[in-house]
Amino acid sequence: MVNSAAAVKSGGTATYTITLPITNWNVLNAGGATYSVIDISNLLEPSAYLVQPDGSVVMNDQLLKSATEVKSDPQTIKYEINPNAKWSDGTPIDASDFIYNWQVQDPRQCPACAMALAAGYDRIKTVTGSNGGKTVTVVFDTPFSEWQSLFSTLLPAHVAATYGPVGTPAGRAKSFNEGFVKNPPKWSGGPFRVDQFTSDGSVVTVRNDNWYGPRSNLDSIVFRLITDPAEQPTALRNGEVDVIFPTPGVDLLKQVQAIDGVAYQMSPAPQVRDLYLNMNADALKDKALRQAIFTAIDLPGLVKKTIGQFDPTAKPLKDHLFLPGTPGYADDVTALGYGAGDAAAAKDILKSAGYSGIGTKLVAPGGKAVPELRMPVSNANSLAKDEAQLIKAALAPLGITVAVKPSPNPLGNLQDGTWEILDGTLGESPFVASMNQAYYSSCPTGVKFCNFNVSNYGNSEVDKRLSGALSTPDPAKAMQLLKEANGLIAADYVVLPLYQQRYFLAYKTSLANIRNAYSFPTYNSEQWGFRKE
Amino acid sequence: MLIYGLRRLVVSVPIVFMSTFLVFVMVSLSGDPLANLKSRTPPVSPQVIAVEGRRLHLDHPLLERYAMWLGGIVRGDFGPSVAANERIGPEIVARLGVTLRLIAAAFVLALLLAVVAGVISALKQHTWWDHGLSFLAFVSLAMPSFWFAVLLKDGGVQLNAAFGRQIFSTVGERSVVAPDGVVPRSLDVLGHLVLPTLALAIVSFGAWSRYQRASMLDVLTSDYIRLARAKGLSRRRVIVRHALRNALIPLVTVTALDAAALLSGAVLVETVFQWRGMGDYLVVAIKRTDVYAVMAWLVIAATAVVVFNLVADLLYGMLDPRIRGERR
Numbered sequence: 001m002v003n004s005a006a007a008v009k010s011g012g013t014a015t016y017t018i019t020l021p022i023t024n025w026n027v028l029n030a031g032g033a034t035y036s037v038i039d040i041s042n043l044l045e046p047s048a049y050l051v052q053p054d055g056s057v058v059m060n061d062q063l064l065k066s067a068t069e070v071k072s073d074p075q076t077i078k079y080e081i082n083p084n085a086k087w088s089d090g091t092p093i094d095a096s097d098f099i100y101n102w103q104v105q106d107p108r109q110c111p112a113c114a115m116a117l118a119a120g121y122d123r124i125k126t127v128t129g130s131n132g133g134k135t136v137t138v139v140f141d142t143p144f145s146e147w148q149s150l151f152s153t154l155l156p157a158h159v160a161a162t163y164g165p166v167g168t169p170a171g172r173a174k175s176f177n178e179g180f181v182k183n184p185p186k187w188s189g190g191p192f193r194v195d196q197f198t199s200d201g202s203v204v205t206v207r208n209d210n211w212y213g214p215r216s217n218l219d220s221i222v223f224r225l226i227t228d229p230a231e232q233p234t235a236l237r238n239g240e241v242d243v244i245f246p247t248p249g250v251d252l253l254k255q256v257q258a259i260d261g262v263a264y265q266m267s268p269a270p271q272v273r274d275l276y277l278n279m280n281a282d283a284l285k286d287k288a289l290r291q292a293i294f295t296a297i298d299l300p301g302l303v304k305k306t307i308g309q310f311d312p313t314a315k316p317l318k319d320h321l322f323l324p325g326t327p328g329y330a331d332d333v334t335a336l337g338y339g340a341g342d343a344a345a346a347k348d349i350l351k352s353a354g355y356s357g358i359g360t361k362l363v364a365p366g367g368k369a370v371p372e373l374r375m376p377v378s379n380a381n382s383l384a385k386d387e388a389q390l391i392k393a394a395l396a397p398l399g400i401t402v403a404v405k406p407s408p409n410p411l412g413n414l415q416d417g418t419w420e421i422l423d424g425t426l427g428e429s430p431f432v433a434s435m436n437q438a439y440y441s442s443c444p445t446g447v448k449f450c451n452f453n454v455s456n457y458g459n460s461e462v463d464k465r466l467s468g469a470l471s472t473p474d475p476a477k478a479m480q481l482l483k484e485a486n487g488l489i490a491a492d493y494v495v496l497p498l499y500q501q502r503y504f505l506a507y508k509t510s511l512a513n514i515r516n517a518y519s520f521p522t523y524n525s526e527q528w529g530f531r532k533e
Numbered sequence: 534m535l536i537y538g539l540r541r542l543v544v545s546v547p548i549v550f551m552s553t554f555l556v557f558v559m560v561s562l563s564g565d566p567l568a569n570l571k572s573r574t575p576p577v578s579p580q581v582i583a584v585e586g587r588r589l590h591l592d593h594p595l596l597e598r599y600a601m602w603l604g605g606i607v608r609g610d611f612g613p614s615v616a617a618n619e620r621i622g623p624e625i626v627a628r629l630g631v632t633l634r635l636i637a638a639a640f641v642l643a644l645l646l647a648v649v650a651g652v653i654s655a656l657k658q659h660t661w662w663d664h665g666l667s668f669l670a671f672v673s674l675a676m677p678s679f680w681f682a683v684l685l686k687d688g689g690v691q692l693n694a695a696f697g698r699q700i701f702s703t704v705g706e707r708s709v710v711a712p713d714g715v716v717p718r719s720l721d722v723l724g725h726l727v728l729p730t731l732a733l734a735i736v737s738f739g740a741w742s743r744y745q746r747a748s749m750l751d752v753l754t755s756d757y758i759r760l761a762r763a764k765g766l767s768r769r770r771v772i773v774r775h776a777l778r779n780a781l782i783p784l785v786t787v788t789a790l791d792a793a794a795l796l797s798g799a800v801l802v803e804t805v806f807q808w809r810g811m812g813d814y815l816v817v818a819i820k821r822t823d824v825y826a827v828m829a830w831l832v833i834a835a836t837a838v839v840v841f842n843l844v845a846d847l848l849y850g851m852l853d854p855r856i857r858g859e860r861r
Contacts, residue, residue, distance in 0.1 A: 015709070021817060023616030030570060030577040031585070031617050107578070114581045182618050199627060200809040202709040222709050226807050227817065235704045235807075238690045409564050411572050 008512045008529025013220040016243040016522065017232050021201045021225060026180035027153050028105060033116040035519070039245075040223055041153055042522040043192040043205055044185055046093065048079065048151040051518040055270070055326050057148050057430050062213035063093065063189075067148075072473045074125065075143045079136040079151075084212040088188040091158050095129020098136045100157035100166055102127045102150075104176040112173035119434045120144045143471045145478045146431040155180055159187050191216040191526035201225035217513075217529030221522075233506070236262060242511055245521055248504035249382075253310045256506045264506040266311050270323060270428045270518050271501040273307075275391070276454040277494055281420045283370045288353030290493040291337065296346035297394045299339025303499050305390060306383050310502070317497035320489045321436050321482055323428050324500060328479055332490040339496065343397045350398065362399035372401045373420035376413035379406050387423050387498070417448055425501060426452060429518070432482055433469040440489055441466055457494045541846050545839040549832070556831045557599050557824065564822035566591065566615050589613055589824075602828060611832075612825030621829045625814065629833065631706055632803070632810035636795045638726060639733035644788060646738050651745025651784075652777060655753060666742065673739035678798050682732035682805040689728050701728055704807045729806040736798040737791055744787055748780040789845035793838040 018039060024032035027041040046063045059067050065080040085093040103109040105121040115121075125141035138147075155176075157166060163179025165171030184197040191213060192205040203223040207216050226232050229246035233255040236244050246252060248266060256264050277284045277293065284290060299316040307314045315324075316339055322328035337345060347358050354365030362370040373395075377388045385404075392402040402421060405413075413419045429435050442458030443450035450456075465485035469478040489495065505521055507514045513527040566589055570577050590598050590613070602612050611621035650670065654663045673681075689701030702708070702725040711718050752758060753776055761771045800812035807813070811830060818826035 013710070021616070023614075023618045025618070030581045107580070111580070112584070114577075114584060116577065118578065177617075196710075198709055200705050200707075200709070202705075204710060220710075224704065224709055225809075226704055227813070228804055228807065231704065231805065231807055234686055234690060238693060238701075238703050239699055240702060240704045409568055411568050412565060415565075415571070 007532050008217050008527075009532050010215075010217055010529070011219050012217075012530045013222060014218055014243065014511055014528055014530075015222040015224050015241045017226050017235070017241045017245060018203075018223045019225075019227060019229060019232075019246065021227065022197075022203070024181045025184055026155070026176065028101070028116055028155065029176065029181055030114045030116045032181060036223070036225075038520055039522045040194070040203055040205070042190070042520055043221065043525050044188040044190045044194065045153040045155065046085070046189040047153055049148040050523060051430055051520075053267075053515055053517040055323065055430050055518060059148075069147070069473065072143075075140040075147075075473055077138045077140075077147055079138070081134045081136065082212060083134055085189070086210060086212060087156050087158070088193050088208050088210045090210060091156065092133065093154065093156075093189055094133030095127070095136045096133060096157040097154050098138070098151060099127045099129070100160050100172075101154055102138075103166070104155075104160075104172050110169050110172040110176065112169065113176045115176075119431075119437075120147065120150050124150075143473050145470055145472055145475065146434050149429075149431040149434060154189060156187050156189065192221060195220070211526075214526060216526035218525075221525060221528070233259065236506060236508075243505070243507040243514060243521070245503070245505050245516075248310050248502050250310045252504065256504075259506075261509050262506055263509050264504060265516060266313075267503050267505070267516050268324065269501040269503040271425050272317055272323070272428055273423060273425050273498040273501055274454075275387075275496040275498055276422045276424065277496075278417070278420045278422070279456045279458075279494060280417055280448045281373075283364065283368075283373075284420060286353070286364065287493055288349055288355070289364075289370065292346040292349040292353075292398060293395060293400070294493055294496050295337040295340050295349060296343050296398055297339055297391055297496065298341025299496075299498065301341060302339075302387060302390045306386050307499050307502060314499055314502065317499050319486060320440070320495060320497055321432055321486045326430070326432075328432065328482060328486075330483070330486075332486050333497065336490055336493070338490070339498075341394065343394075346398055357399050359397060360399050370400060371420075372403045374403050374405055374413075374418060375421040375423075376405045376407040376410040376419050377423075378410050379408055384423055391421065391423075414454060415449060422454065423498065424454060426454075433466060433478065436482075436485075437466045437470060440485070455494045457489075457492065459488055459492060462488045537850060538843065538847055541843050545843065549835045549839055552835050553603075553828065553831060554599060557602065557828055558595065560819075560822070560824045560827045561595055561598070566822045566824060569615075569821060585617075588617070589615065602825065606832070611829040614826050615821050615823040619826075621826055625811070625826075625829050625833060628809065628811045628814045631808055632796070632799050632812065634706070635726075635729055635733060635799055635802070635808065635810060636792070638730040639737070639795060639798075640788070640792060642730055643734035643737040643741060646734065647741030647745055648781070648784070650738070650742040652749055652772075652780075654742070654746040655749035655780075656772070658750065667746075670739040670742045673735045674743075675739075676735065677801075678732055678736045679801040679805055681735050682729070682802050685728045685732050686805065700724055703728065706808050706810075725806075729802050729808060732805070733795060733798050733802045737788075737795065740791070741784060741788060745780065745784050748783045749776060752776045752780040786845045786849045789841050789848055793834070793841040796834055796837060 018036035020034045020036040022036055026032040027037045047060055048064060048067060049057050050060050051057055063082055063085050065082055067079045070076050070078045081093060087093060102121055102124055104113045105115045105118055106124060107118055107122055123140050123142040123144045125139045128137050160166050160175040164174030166175055185194050188208045191208055191211050193208040194203060195206045196204040202225050206220045224241050226235055232244040232246050233252060235241045237259045256262060277290050303314050303316050318331040318333050319329050350358050355362055357363040364370055375388050377384045388404040392404055395402050407413055410422060414422060426439060438451040439453060440457060441463050443453055443456055448456055462485045465481040469481040472478050503516050505516050510530055512529055512531045513524060514521060517523040567582055567586055570582055570585055586592060590601060605612050614621050650666045654666045657663050686703045689703060693699050693701055706725050708721050712721055758771060758776055761775050799810060800815055803810045803812035804816055815830045
């Protein structure tokens with residue numbers, strides 16, 4: 001049931017559940033970019049652009065009057081800030097805020113700043129203000145096609161100055177790594193402001209009467225900390241919380257379905273579940289073996305038996321870079337046999353490549369036996385365990401042995417290289433080139449794992465296209481390069497996309513305008529409200 | 534008595550020391566405190582990860598880290614938490630207050646119920662009273678506390694629905710926004726306390742009531758009780774003044790020993806009821822491989838065990854002079 005725009009009354013308090021304790025208040029800081037902090041920061045920190053539920057990116061017209069690329073060489077973006085835009089203490093939001101946010105996220109300007117993501121900021125040459133600070137001009141020294149991803153949450157420069165001298169790199173680092181990290185925000189540039197950070201880890205926000213946007217419907221939103229998602233449905237049922245946003249599962253879904261007066265949305269998340277093959281493993285360097293593995297796995301069956309248990313609409317993912325529903329999404333893999341579940345075709349591939357022992361104990365063309373393939377699986381992830389068993393069963397008829405290894409921390413296996421097959425989840429965003437460069441660009445020579453290139457995949461042609469897509473000012477050209485990269489990646493048979501993860505948002509039906517937008521239901525908090533009788 | 538107590542204390546110090554070393558090694562080897570940072574998507578830069586590693590002393594060998602931690606403890610510094618914003622010392626003090634409230638309430642409740650059930654069982658031996666209370670005791674012994682906690686939560690929610698108002702709360706130790714007024718605020722705290730207290734008390738009730746029953750039966754068949762009855766003392770006086778007082782002595786020492794064990798029960802109960810106490814602190818610390826936070830918990834827990842063992846020993850000696858004489 002989609003909770004679309006509805007008539008609501010003014011006033012009231014809604015309680016939303018957060019799962020992770022807040023130990024770092026700076027959403028731009030590497031340690032602070034958690035779901036809980038982002039959920040709250042959506043109420044406080046204005047963004048130049050906003051991601052909508054459908055994945056589209058639109059300018060925040062509360063904050064900005066316009067944002068325009070005024071010049072392509074050098075690439076120059078001009079932001080016109082809404083004249084009424086101000087922080088809750090009355091200080092205008094202006095160019096100084098943009099300058100501070102650039103400097104603390106550009107390693108050249110602040111080497112010690114522990115920024116969560118530098119992408120794009122490290123290509124900026126200057127950020128200057130004019131028109132009393134209400135016009136901001138950003139000039140790039142290297143073009144950045146996804147410039148809408150920048151200034152996604154603004155920290156107030158005048159508050160930063162109280163934490164350290166922001167004119168120096170050391171002062172910036174102090175404000176960024178300590179000031180904004182340790183102090184619960186007393187300021188706000190959004191529809192609510194923090195009123196209390198309680199000893200039990202919960203956060204009480206109240207309406208920001210100085211907000212320059214439309215008045216929020218609710219008086220207050222309380223963020224209640226419930227660290228165990230299994231306990232959240234009971235709290236919802238008992239009326240102690242109004243909105244929960246846990247990781248979905250079969251039991252959880254049944255629990256919520258049994259509660260009267262509660263609606264839920266199961267929506268695709270900007271996270272993809274992939275199966276990775278380790279290109280550092282000698283046996284897997286042979287493309288024919290990788291192709292046979294991907295061909296033998298029955299992906300529709302796997303989806304049905306795992307995520308399909310709680311979302312029957314889930315389908316196999318067909319694209320490496322784009323998410324379903326986004327403009328670039330296309331089926332790049334079916335024609336290549338990905339996830340066909342065709343053991344006979346897989347055997348033919350191996351036979352043609354010169355493998356022997358097919359169906360018993362697979363031996364490579366050179367006479368070397370294909371070793372047991374280690375697949376670490378998180379102890380705590382029952383879906384991953386099911387996936388591993390299905391993959392093991394699918395590869396057995398080829399003569400390939402998969403050793404499923406329960407692991408407390410598969411990331412540790414990934415880092416120390418003790419794996420050959422791994423299934424894992426990676427985040428995606430509307431900014432496709434920025435995200436996927438970290439996943440598919442070649443690692444430096446001699447390095448076995450870098451950024452989040454899980455498989456240590458490397459293809460110079462893919463590198464060129466991803467880099468080109470990030471640098472070209474032409475969106476059509478960027479799209480073409482990304483599609484080409486997508487095709488090249490698919491043809492290399494290194495990563496098998498499995499499915500798009502799901503989000504689960506449940507809420508009291510007395511509340512309206514609750515919906516998820518790319519992981520963050522609080523994106524429209526000012527619209528939340530209790531339905532009119 | 535003082536020398537006896539000091540001697541016991543001196544013996545306890547190496548036990549705490551050894552336990553800290555073993556746990557430090559085991560927790561340090563169990564995972565990577567930077568795993569969460571390294572698993573972020575989009576990925577965090579290697580420079581940021583390196584800085585964080587240095588902050589957590591991960592650039593030092595394991596034994597050196599232990600020595601640094603030990604030196605810090607002497608100065609009252611529990612070491613850096615994985616959560617950059619968190620100071621372990623003040624955090625654990627605040628958590629301890631929350632947990633002690635739960636444990637104290639559960640301890641008193643379990644003790645009262647156990648004494649009453651044990652005495653009734655003993656006085657009504659081999660009757661339906663005895664069978665019924667024994668059954669309850671065995672159920673509580675067999676029932677995992679987390680399961681009982683979940684059942685209690687469900688029962689509480691159903692009662693709330695039946696009464697049409699929220700009498701019992703299932704999350705936290707109080708409402709985030711406390712109601713105005715002393716009475717509503719007290720009722721709010723009480724509404725949050727009832728279910729977790731019951732869940733934790735049940736852990737100890739079974740064993741303690743059986744102990745009390747056995748002890749009471751032992752006393753009731755002793756010569757001096759028969760003598761008291763033969764002298765014509767009233768049944769009530771014999772039971773309360775002579776039998777119960779003596780039968781409580783073994784239970785007192787057992788409860789002192791078990792008080793520290795309630796801390797482990799609190800870990801589960803706090804998780805189910807989402808109390809931000811010591812139990813929750815341990816669970817979160819383990820999840821994020823926060824070695825120094827786990828160590829701080831351990832120091833508190835080990836100290837509690839040692840102290841309550843000491844109290845048990847001292848009580849035993851105090852209540853039964855024969856024991857004190859033997860040990861001397």
